[in-house]
Amino acid sequence: MPIEIKTGPRPDTPAEPRREWQRAVKRGARLRCPACGEGRMFNGFLKVNDACPHCGQALNLHKADDAPPYFTITIVAHIVVPLLLFVEQTYAPAEWLHAVIWLPLSLVLSLLILPRVKGALIGLQWAFRMHGFGAEEDGPVPEPAPKATRAA
Template identity: 65%
Template sequence: MPLLMGELIERPAGAAMLRGWRRRCPQCGEGGIFAGYLAVNPQCPSCGLALSGHRADDAPPYFTILIVGHIIVPLMLLLEQHLHPAEWVHMALWLPLTLLLSLWLLPHIKGSLIGLQWAKRMHGFGPDPD
């Protein structure tokens, strides 16, 4: 493990999570984390950081559902209370909006969680590889 005057080099969690939100490497901020929509690259194409050990598993979908629910449900209730639209309006509005918001948020949240794991040295394999 890299040492700086007897201690581990600090990895700011906020910066790493922001880089992850942008779907970039938490270390350099240049290379992409994902090989596809959600498939994590084995390593950063820019700096070579091993990314394959970072496993977000069920956390990104959980946080996505939590966030989307807290956005959509209040908006749905406000619309219903003030305008009383027909049911088809609710279906035509909220189903696509929920789907699109979920699909947009999921990779960003997964990237943020991978950034947090990297910053806190929470790897899915043995000791810290760097």
């Protein structure tokens, strides 16, 4: 007997309108609400608003965790390292000059890019209805299994 694979929404849930992920990521990268594009996403440097001040969309459901710093480090490294190698090969400046140029540049780029990457990631999670941004709520986090104790 062949297995029947059904695609599309489940019959017990209503069809939800599709969210354009590219638009949501762009809005998030502009530090705006992924739903309306008007309200501010952050109320601090990286502190996400509980809800959009313009449309009321809940924003505190995200699970960004360590992804924004990881992507930020990757982006900054892909900018700074080729520039550093070019300057070293072309001009061969002293090591102290490298430190004066590349450390502040890395810091400034990281501070500029990190909130935008976090906003884009939250926009992506919203567009794909992840972590409570959709119709279905995430289930409770399961309790860890108790550790077995060794008898002495």
